[in-house]
Amino acid sequence: MENHREDTRDAVRQLFDSVDAISVQGYDQERRVVYWNVGSEKIYGYTAEEAIGQKLEDLIIPDHMREGVVSSHHNWVVNGVEVPSAELTLRSKGGQGVSVYSSHVMFRNAHDEYEMYCIDVDLGEVKKAQSQAVSKEELLKGVFESIPDLFFLVTEGGSIIDYHAGDNRKLYVQYENILGGNMADFLPEEVAAKFRNYIEKSMQDDGVLSFEYCLNLPTGKAYFEARISHLAGQRQLVIIVRDITESHEAAELIRQQAYFDSLTSIPNRLLSLDRLSQMIKEMERNGEKAAVVFLDVDDFKKINDSLGHDVGDRVLIEAAKRLSSIVRDSDTVGRLGGDEFIVLLGSLAESFDAVDVVEKLLNAFREPFRIDARELILTISIGVSIYPDNGTSATELLRNADAAMYQSKERGRNTYSFFTKQMNEMILRRLEIEAQLYGALERNEFEVYYQPKISLKDRKVMGAEALLRWNNPLLGQVTPDEFIPIAEHTGLIVPIGKFVLARALAFLSEWGMAHRQEYTVAVNLSPRQFRDKDFVDFVKECLGSSNVSPERLEFEITEGVLMIRQSCVDELLSALHALGVKLSMDDFGTGYSSLSYLRQYDFDLLKIDRSFVSGITANKEDRDLVTATIAMAHSLNLDVVAEGVETSEQLTLLNELGCDVAQGYYFSKPICSLEMLAFNLKERFKTDC
Template structure:
């Protein structure tokens, strides 16, 4: 076997024989250049082309100081390079300002490494990270630090050179903090003998895999270090030419924490810390299965705080949020450990009671809840009275499914509202008030398209940094001569259930694309404009959806990339077999795909990895609290960082204050929309207000 070589020599041989160049080529967001002893370019990756404007052919053979070094720095750079070559005085990593092909300044964090090849010739490699985008994305010091760390983690922190039997022969560490034991304890030892059992087993498995398949393999693991539990990603490659193995390890603790934070937020309400809608309904599903097995009854309580909107409007959201928090605590104080209280959204809560013996038992619990709310709330020195209305549905007599029980409890709650509020009502088959309303809506909805009762309003979307309009979201409205203005939250679910959403959805797409063409024409192409349209789960059951969208875009001469289709997690959870195929067709055609209401669902993070999204839309429930609530701020910050790392554009909806807008700009959010900037308006008003100013 070949004698042990210095790791720097091996790494450089690895570089000049292509594999490490291929690694650098794959990371095209980082600029990597190589220079010989005369400072002439011998390597120039895609990242360097993007950063400095010179192609590889233009750069190769040229001297460093003639390419990217400003005139004022050239003597210093030449001297520094010479000192390293002659006297072994390293050039320290630092933030410097270089220049691109056009002579413009380029701020980078530049680090350097000197290799000596097999011909005893020295070669210097520079790794430059563009600081312009980093600084733009992170306006405050803490967030800037996190983003810089994430970028640096794209490069390996630790190198281990091993023989094929796993014996460590050499190493390189940018920081010894992440070494599990001191170098004197692992040099000459097998990796599997140094690490804890479960981690060692992973290394053994993947080392065998890379030797058998002769291709790079990667895996994650965690170690308890003095600074705490640290998560790592290991990448193992077989250096078959040298009969050795290279292991490259990086610290992914911050990414892991961010993912955990988002997973936590996907299950629990950020304000009250109660289970959110999807987790509460999932628990109800499990409770019903258990109750059926044990032949028990389950009670579902739908709670709505009375006149809570008036509290928010008159006293402000800060007091409203505190009321919601204390309300959730009062609800929990009455219940048993086996019962569940969750927040459905806004001022709506759900309570799940296991093992209910009869209506009398449920009544006792509900009366305790109402009595608990009769005591005044003391918030910010104010004494407030808050009541609630409660609807009760009991399984199995009021339904055996989650949707039936939730709907019936909701209907019973509205009955309690009609009885004067601050009371409760059991669901009965005689409750027709809400059902009749729904029937009336359904009846009037048939033929509404033909009668031209539907129309669109558009909510402008703005570039966060420059505050100029970049497009709009199309929002459906309905005015009926009998029912008057019917809110989308009321008629869209009914349209979904009846299947009418399919022709209505086509109407929305046609109108939105037609208006976009008109808007572009009026604005004379001064700015690129896009249109966002919501798609419902039922529309995806229409096999002709994709071809219809293509036809509409072609008819109005609108490029596919100017249309953005927004979908919610409800679609992805519907288990339709063709969803993945349709989404792939849409994105392959060039249409943008947006995840709407991110963070309010159950498994949104996994869907971002599974489906080809281009845009992520942060739900208004997080945006409303970012200037007062540290948890909301951290979630939004982590979401933006995660989205940008995945190459996604981030939109924040529900921006209602200048402080929220300023903070979102500092966090690097790309696009914003909300009442502070503009309410949804008609097409005439949007053209009047946002065409000349483009």
């Protein structure tokens, strides 16, 4: 028992030797100082050498308290009346008052003599420590309640010499007395092995070692951090265990939010791409193939627009569940954002091994989505790239799978496509065009061409459509079909569109003056230009500087722009109509709700798409459609323009059907401004029209 007291006292003293925020003093039964820690030196100003052997009442007790302190100590030693914890104002070496919260505990040492320990907290500097100090408690209890929940003093073999548990529920097993037992005997084998390992390391290394572990307690799963310090002089170890369940769960929540999609709970873009990189490394080591599957829900925007985002969210949640139910546990289903998903398939022997899984993913959407009382029929478009055939980096594989997915879109959706060499060439070409497109305007590489528009009533040139041409030193002549979508995507279409408008109006002014006629010019408007707040002012400025009246300018708008259904579209079309310029619906018939747009907006012209004009002489359906379109347009007081006229037979039939204006290669291909100034219709217009 004496050895146990001595061991415990020495362990506690060693613990407080390095504590400088709390003053701990030890006094023998004659009130002489036997222990004086660093915290006491800081608070009272006496060094340990100065204090050891001095009496308590001569050292830090003010004169008016001396008698009471001596009496209280005597009463405790003789009669067992404990000195209560209290806020006191004691005295420093310099005579200044020191406000402390003082707690006391009485021990019998190995020689069966009384020792009193005082724990003083400086109220001026460590207010927080005051809440941790509990009055009327022994020294060890006060100490243990200011440190983590579990405290163990063990031998180098792991036998428990002493322990304290602020909350017994944190102990893995409930024993009335675990003293003498081994730490490892009270823990699951996996956790016990950790303790044995770190105890051995602690005896070999200086400093404090720490590790984390998990236990299934009656109160639930709990996480702990153990810190082990070797007391080499006593051949013992101090083990302090802190409950970190709350911080662990908070960290898990942060991890969940950082790496998992908040809506579907599957890996988000960040985690998916990280797993893709890890999968590539693993496949490289194993010499295996892998597939990156890129999926996009077809027409998902319509669900959000028509049924609301709540329904859209529930569709995405169900989609994630269906996709996850198909793949192996070792595979990954992630959400890249919006309605785009990614599936990572590893450990493939051959590329075609991915086909079965891809077809199952496609078929997963055959079953209708049941949302409340609705049944939604949805399809997906899938693109697949194979490692290492289609790329050896995450970026390359993802880009190629994305390109293959768009190939599926172009094939009619609800299908899948594997990345091919031809697609790769298309991507490289697109990247080259995009790189050269930047700065092309500043390098004067663009030129506006004009295609004549012919009035079928008097067989005269009545105007022209402005068409952009691009000749690049590296790429040569780049077609509008190639560079316009890229310019639209990058936003470069806005300054390019302004360039076309300014050039077209300047030419229109010159052309009209040269021929003394009031020609018109038609300019195409892109979707991006509808979001340009300065566009209407720019149109006014160009009309004024070129001295062109607004009714001589036509803006051609495709149905795709109108389908956006954004307020900026309505506002710009209204502003242009109020300005007096003419509005023409381009590519009529290629959409599915053109009639509603004709009723909604103030159009002046309707332009029949070349795909219908090309078939009017041989295809009855095309001829009937063109006939109905012309009749409908005239009933709405709209002029009709037919584009893509290439034969005299087409021209004759259009004339008979009452078409107002025609343009096409039959009259002229698009030509530069100088050729347009010199264009002579009589040399080209055939008498058989």
